[in-house]
Amino acid sequence: MLKAVVTDLDGTLTDRRRRISTAAIEAIRNLVDAGVPVVLASGNTTCSLDILCKMIGTDGSIIGENGGVYRYRFDGKLQVAGRQEACWDAYHRIEEHFAEEGKALTLYSPENRFADVAFARTVSPAETAEVIADMPVRAVDTGFAIHLQYDGVTKGSALAELAALMDLVPDDFLAIGDSENDTEMIRRAGVGAAVGNAVPGPMAAAEYVAEKKYGEGFVEIVRKYRPYFLER
Ligand SMILES: O=C(O)COP(=O)(O)O
């Protein structure tokens, strides 16, 4: 029996251009109205997730910064995991490395991040990962940005912590995603699923891969597993 949903945002509820699927929003509202909690789990910042939760109509439970922050409901305390200083050390080394090739990096909303460091995919994600291979920080390519995150911190580790705050366990969740940053969450959830546009990592970890892509894939997955939810 499933009790809650945890879903990625970019590439799962949105398309390549980050336009949100209205069908996916409807599917989330139907779940919420049936008493099924829906958690947004993203590489995005807390403030951007907050606006989305309000407008979609969830209770504000979120995982942000790829697991670096999480919070139960709007009025819960924001929990911060990992070590952002270590991510900044890694960032400075990457910055120097690419500066030698004449390439400057573009940071994404550093003023709103408490745990990770994110920047534009204007440099090779693989080369970025190599530059910091000996550091306790991983470079994660989401297809939308490159994120630097402290070892062991993932959407999956945050799911375990957040589930406890919700009086649940990861096994109670249906998890849905599309990118490398979703693999651990998909693996740890009771049921892990990937949308049709997913990259190989989360696809291999998923027990079900949707035929459809992006928001339509999300809706397909929710429909498939709807009978397994306990309505409250
Ligand atoms: O912030 C990103 O780079 C991607 O965000 P996502 O985890 O919602 O796909």
Ligand SMILES: [Mg+2]
């Ligand atoms: Mg994504």
